[in-house]
Amino acid sequence: xxxxxxxxxxxxxxxxxxxxxxxxxDDVLFGENWNNQDIDRKARCIITVVALxxxxxxxxxxxxxxxxxxxxxxxxxxxxxxxxxxxxYVGWPKGWAVFNMAKEVxxxxxxxxxxxxxxxxxAEMVFPIGAPNDAFAQYFIGQxxxxxxxxxxxxxxxxxxxxxxxxNWHVHHxxxxxxxxxxCVAGRGYYQEWGKDAxxxxxxxxxxxxxxxxxxxxxxxxxxxSHLAVEVPGENGSNEWLEPVxxxxxxxxx
Numbered sequence: 001x002x003x004x005x006x007x008x009x010x011x012x013x014x015x016x017x018x019x020x021x022x023x024x025x026d027d028v029l030f031g032e033n034w035n036n037q038d039i040d041r042k043a044r045c046i047i048t049v050v051a052l053x054x055x056x057x058x059x060x061x062x063x064x065x066x067x068x069x070x071x072x073x074x075x076x077x078x079x080x081x082x083x084x085x086x087x088x089y090v091g092w093p094k095g096w097a098v099f100n101m102a103k104e105v106x107x108x109x110x111x112x113x114x115x116x117x118x119x120x121x122x123a124e125m126v127f128p129i130g131a132p133n134d135a136f137a138q139y140f141i142g143q144x145x146x147x148x149x150x151x152x153x154x155x156x157x158x159x160x161x162x163x164x165x166x167x168n169w170h171v172h173h174x175x176x177x178x179x180x181x182x183x184c185v186a187g188r189g190y191y192q193e194w195g196k197d198a199x200x201x202x203x204x205x206x207x208x209x210x211x212x213x214x215x216x217x218x219x220x221x222x223x224x225x226s227h228l229a230v231e232v233p234g235e236n237g238s239n240e241w242l243e244p245v246x247x248x249x250x251x252x253x254x
Contacts, residue, residue, distance in 0.1 A: 006031070042123040045069035046082055049098075053083070054090040058097040066098075066105045073123025075116035076106040118162070121224035125186040127158040129226070139168045139241045142219075155231035161189060165225075166218025166250060169194065169242040174211045178234025182207040182217060182227045189225030190253055191217040192245075198253055201227065216245050221253060 010025030034044065045068050052062045069079065079102050087095025122129050130147025133140065142165025150156040172179055182191060184201040191207045192198035194214035201207065201217075209215060211234070219225035231237075 037126075040123065042069070042072045042074060042120075045072045045074060049079075050082065050086045050090075053086055053094050053098050056091075056094055056097075058094075058101060062098065063101050063105065066102055070105055073119045073121075075120060077116065078120075079106065117224060121160070121187055121226070125158075125226055127185055127226070127228070129160045130158060133159070136167075139170070140218075141166055141168075141244055149228065154233060157229045157231075158185065158226055159229050160224065160226040161187075161219035163219050163223055164221050164250075166190075166245050167216055168244050169214055169216050171214050171240040171242070172209060172211050172237065173240060174234030174237040176235040177232060178211045178237045179232040180209045181230040181232060182209065183230065184225070184227045187225035188220045188223040189218055189227065190220060191215065201225070214242065218245070221250075 008026060010022035011019075014022045014025075039047075045065065048065045049062070049069055052058075052065060066079070074082075080099075083095050083098050083102060118129070127149060128147045129145045131145060133144040133146040136144070136146075140161075143162045144165050144167070145160040147158040147160075148156075149158055182201070184203050184205045186203055189201045190198040191201055191209075192215060199207070200220075207217075217227070
C-alpha cells in the first residue's frame with residue numbers, strides 16, 4: 001500500500017491560536033482527502049501544483065507540493081511539461097516563478113529515462129517494486145524485481161520487469177493442485193503458452209496457469225510491467241526452468 005500521509009504542520013503552527021483550522025488542515029485536508037485513493041497520489045500532486053500555480057502561490061507551500069510530486073513519481077521532464085502547459089492558461093510570469101522553484105527541487109535528479117520511467121511506474125501501483133530479483137536472475141533476460149506481499153497461507157509476490165525483460169520458458173509441477181495465477185497491476189506485458197500466440201496483459205488482467213503447461217511472461221519491449229504471482233497450493237510443487245525466450249520469438253511483439 002502507498003505510505004499514508006500524516007500531517008502535523010497545522011497543529012505545530014496554529015494549534016493554540018486556531019485549533020479548528022489546524023484540525024481541518026491536518027485531519028481533513030491531509031488526513032482524509034490526501035489519503036483518498038479514488039485518484040492516484042501522482043495525479044493528486046499534479047493537480048495541487050497546478051492549482052497553486054494558478055492562484056499565484058509560490059511560497060513554501062508550493063515547494064512542499066513540488067517535493068511531494070517528485071516523491072510520488074513526477075519526473076523532471078513531466079514537471080517541465082506540466083508548468084509549460086499551465087503557463088499558457090494561467091500566465092507566463094507564474095510559469096517563470098514556478099520553474100525557479102522546480103529547478104531547486106529537481107536539481108539533483110539525473111536526466112536519465114530509465115530512472116524516471118521506473119519511478120513513474122512505481123507511482124502507478126499500490127505494491128512496492130521491491131529489490132532486484134537476484135536469486136532468479138539466471139532465469140531472466142533483463143532486470144526484474146521482487147516484492148513479497150504474502151509468504152504465509154498462500155504465497156503472493158509482486159514481480160516487476162523493466163522494458164524488454166522476460167523470464168525463461170518454464171513449467172510448474174505438482175502431484176496435486178498447484179499452478180500459478182498472474183494478476184497485472186501496472187504497465188503492459190505478455191504471457192505465452194508453448195504452441196500458442198502471446199496474450200497481452202494490462203492492469204486488471206488475470207491469467208490462470210495450470211500445472212504442466214510450458215510458458216513464459218514478461219514486459220512488453222517498450223513498457224515496464226508488474227504482476228502479482230499467486231502460488232496455488234499443491235503437493236510436492238516445483239518449477240522447471242527451461243530455455244530463454246529468444247529474440248526471434250520475442251521480437252515480433254509490440
